[in-house]
Amino acid sequence: MIWLALILLAPLGAGLAIFASRRAPGALALAGAVVGLVGALGLFAGATGGATVSASLPFLPGFPILLIANPLTATLALLVAGVAAAVLTYALGYMAHDPERVRFFGTMAMFVAAMELLVLAGDWITLLAAWEMIGFASYLLIGFWHRRAGVAGAAMRAFLYTRSADLGLYLAVFVLIGAAGTSEISATLVTTGTPALIAGLLLLVAAMGKSAQVPMQDWLMRAMAGPTPVSALLHSATLVAAGAILMIRAAPMLPPGALLAVGIVGGITTLIAGMMALAERDLKRLLAASTASQYGLMLVALGAGAPVAALLHLIAHAAIKSSLFLGAGIFQHDRDSTALEDLAGAGRARRGIFAGFAVSALALAGLPPMAAWFSKDAILAAALASPAAPWLMPLALLGSLLSGAYMGRALRALWSGTDSQAREPVPFMAAGMGALVAAAVVLGAGFGPLEAMLGAVADPKSWIVPAMGLAVGLGGLALGWSLAPARLLGPLLTPARNGFAIAGGMDALVARPALALAGTCERLEAWLFAAVLSLGRAGLATGEAVRRTDREAIDAAIFALVERIFLMGGRVRRLQSGLIHRELALAVFGIALVIGVLLAAPLYR
Structure with missing residues (x-):
């Protein structure tokens, strides 16, 4: 069990330490690879005697995460660890003056951990998770110098080609789990008949994508845009090897x-x-x-x-x-x-x-x-x-x-x-x-x-x-x-x-349709974004109009009415002076006005 932990956790821990500390990335990555190699050697030594080591972790109901080290998987784990240690030793010199060493060595360490998880996976769910991780890490590594001309396109093509073929693996896993009723790899390999044929052909599709088999061979040469240590690791014991390992x-x-x-x-x-x-x-x-x-x-x-x-x-x-x-x-x-x-x-x-x-x-x-x-x-x-x-x-x-x-x-x-x-x-x-x-x-x-x-x-x-x-x-x-x-x-x-x-090859079959779909989605997103912005602007304009109406019409009218009432009250207040002679004079004026109205009223009949 300790050997399994060392194989997986040493490179994973090194990668996390590199990104967290951003110090001595090359030394940390190499240390993680060497410790992982020690673990792989210990695991292989145990496997030579026929021992099988397994570890199970709870996950989905009825589908635990299972790691298994038998003679085959222990051999593959030792292969990955040995090549990774040698390549990272080389990378200490190759990447010595690169300003992005932290990103490079951190991603490389995580890549190695993901590949070790893939070869030691004892169930299809874990294998799928590791398969996804190595695909993503390889995309990052191939596109490491993404500011250089053509590099981003090479990483994109590698990602699209392999991802399109990965559908075969997903469908094969569904077929195998459905036929066997379990996700354990060893239990599904006893499948026979039509399910075995369908699953085998679907697995071949996935392997064709990862291992650059006809007609998906072109992406591998474009992947040379990445640093040389990446090419060495991808082509020997990790990404490209994943297809062959899957079929084996x-x-x-x-x-x-x-x-x-x-x-x-x-x-x-x-x-x-x-x-x-x-x-x-x-x-x-x-x-x-x-x-x-x-x-x-x-x-x-x-x-x-x-x-x-x-x-x-x-x-x-x-x-x-x-x-x-x-x-x-x-x-x-x-x-x-x-x-x-x-x-x-x-x-x-x-x-x-x-x-x-x-x-x-x-x-x-x-x-x-x-x-x-x-x-x-x-x-x-x-x-x-x-x-x-x-x-x-x-x-x-x-x-x-x-x-x-x-x-x-x-x-x-x-x-x-x-x-x-x-x-x-x-x-x-x-x-x-x-x-x-x-x-x-x-x-x-x-x-x-x-x-x-x-x-x-x-x-x-x-x-x-x-x-x-x-x-x-x-x-x-x-x-x-x-x-x-x-x-x-x-x-x-x-x-x-x-x-x-032929007829544009996989570029015409995969890359161009995918890019065209992505372009359509981008235009749709831009249209939706513009529509949302237009609605937002219309809402803001309506709110501004309401604000102006409220402030400049209704509030202004109310304030004017109040002001006039105040003015009228002030004028009426002057009449209430409290002087008796003024009050008597107003009373006399009022009586005279009433009498005048009464006398004049018959004249309008």
């Missing part, structure tokens, strides 16, 4: 029809996104497209019925891709650009960083003895043994070939040129990257014990699968190093650079 956890429930759909979507994505990466002229966008392609390979493994192979590649890819992004950030730091043309020769100026980048690139291409060699072989073996092998195997091989090709192209671009100028030391950045490069090299040695811990049956592999994997990896590297993208892709070069968008 749901794999026991998926019927054959859903598995085939998962495999086909992944296979098409690994091919399409691989060509997009090969055609890219920007290093970070190349790596982003590569991420979509690699997650496509994971879905191929899931479609072939091998979720453990997908998990192994998720782990290998997390270390490899985060180290590649961190290396790209150092080169960007030197050249103030990520365009491959501007980075020509950047590797010569930082040979140590280039060596680490090259090791990770070779690992991604699937060369032995590094981690992805083991995981890609497992994927190829699963695809070959699958009933859908005629579909999945060619796509997996082509995706692996493209992995080598675009990494070979990136290596050549960084090494070509003659820049040998000395650069300032970047110790924190180099340390964070170095730890991940080392993980990319050695993690494969632990995959065998991990498979045993997860209860996976290791199929005996013939020599043909490793031979094919090695051949396509080396062949791809050679092609990418020696041939230009125009020669490799031919007429597909322009469509690849345009993201293979």
